[in-house]
Amino acid sequence: MDRLEKNIKILRELLEHEFNKDKTGHSADHLERTLAYALKLCEKEGGNRDIIGVAAYIHDVHRLMGAQLGRFCTPEESLPKVREILAELDLTEDERERIVHAVKHHEEYSFGKEKVQVTDIESMILQDADNLDSTGAIAIIRSFRYGSANKMPDYDPTIEFYQNEYSESVNDKSTIHHLYNKSLRIGNYMHTQTAKDIAKEKMKLIKDFIDLYLKEFNCDF
Ligand SMILES: [Fe+2]
Ligand SMILES: [Fe+2]
Numbered sequence: 001m002d003r004l005e006k007n008i009k010i011l012r013e014l015l016e017h018e019f020n021k022d023k024t025g026h027s028a029d030h031l032e033r034t035l036a037y038a039l040k041l042c043e044k045e046g047g048n049r050d051i052i053g054v055a056a057y058i059h060d061v062h063r064l065m066g067a068q069l070g071r072f073c074t075p076e077e078s079l080p081k082v083r084e085i086l087a088e089l090d091l092t093e094d095e096r097e098r099i100v101h102a103v104k105h106h107e108e109y110s111f112g113k114e115k116v117q118v119t120d121i122e123s124m125i126l127q128d129a130d131n132l133d134s135t136g137a138i139a140i141i142r143s144f145r146y147g148s149a150n151k152m153p154d155y156d157p158t159i160e161f162y163q164n165e166y167s168e169s170v171n172d173k174s175t176i177h178h179l180y181n182k183s184l185r186i187g188n189y190m191h192t193q194t195a196k197d198i199a200k201e202k203m204k205l206i207k208d209f210i211d212l213y214l215k216e217f218n219c220d221f
Helices: 002-019 028-045 049-058 061-069 076-086 093-104 120-130 137-149 175-183 193-217
Strands: none
Touching: 002 028, 002 049, 002 061, 002 076, 028 193, 049 076, 049 120, 061 076, 061 120, 076 093, 076 120, 076 175, 093 120, 120 193, 137 175, 137 193, 175 193
């Protein structure tokens, strides 16, 4: 078992059970997919694998805190807890700080209120990996889970489609509006070419899904 595998094993022991109580699309399977995407991107695009792997598994601690407090918590608010967990792992001080940096900035979007500020490859890969799980087949399921946990309608035909300055802290008007606002365009804003390539098929599915949903919704058979 290499150093990253040992660190991930400890993280699973500490976090998997807690995350599996989540009802908003951020359960441990999201962490596992983010980790898998991140390692794939790291293999093709470079960056420090130990930093990228740990950052991928630990990035959504703010969602756990949000569930406990019953409100949206920013990634920044979760940093004391993230540091506490990182202290349990085999990492240098410099690696810990670079992981904290990546976690703090992972919810920035070039089409968002909080614009992308990061320039290091590890943070960019974490953003791409997390965002790859926001589009595609599983993203549709995750979005409806999130919508249902947050009492959002599946769709509201009285509200025009919009693509606004996106922010994770503001819920969209319906889950279909969310797919249109985020999942349908996130693939165009990936940092790495590898992520752009993986996103293509996912984006096509989102477009086809929304189109067919609207046809069915409108009884346009
Ligand atoms: Fe997050
Ligand atoms: Fe995430």
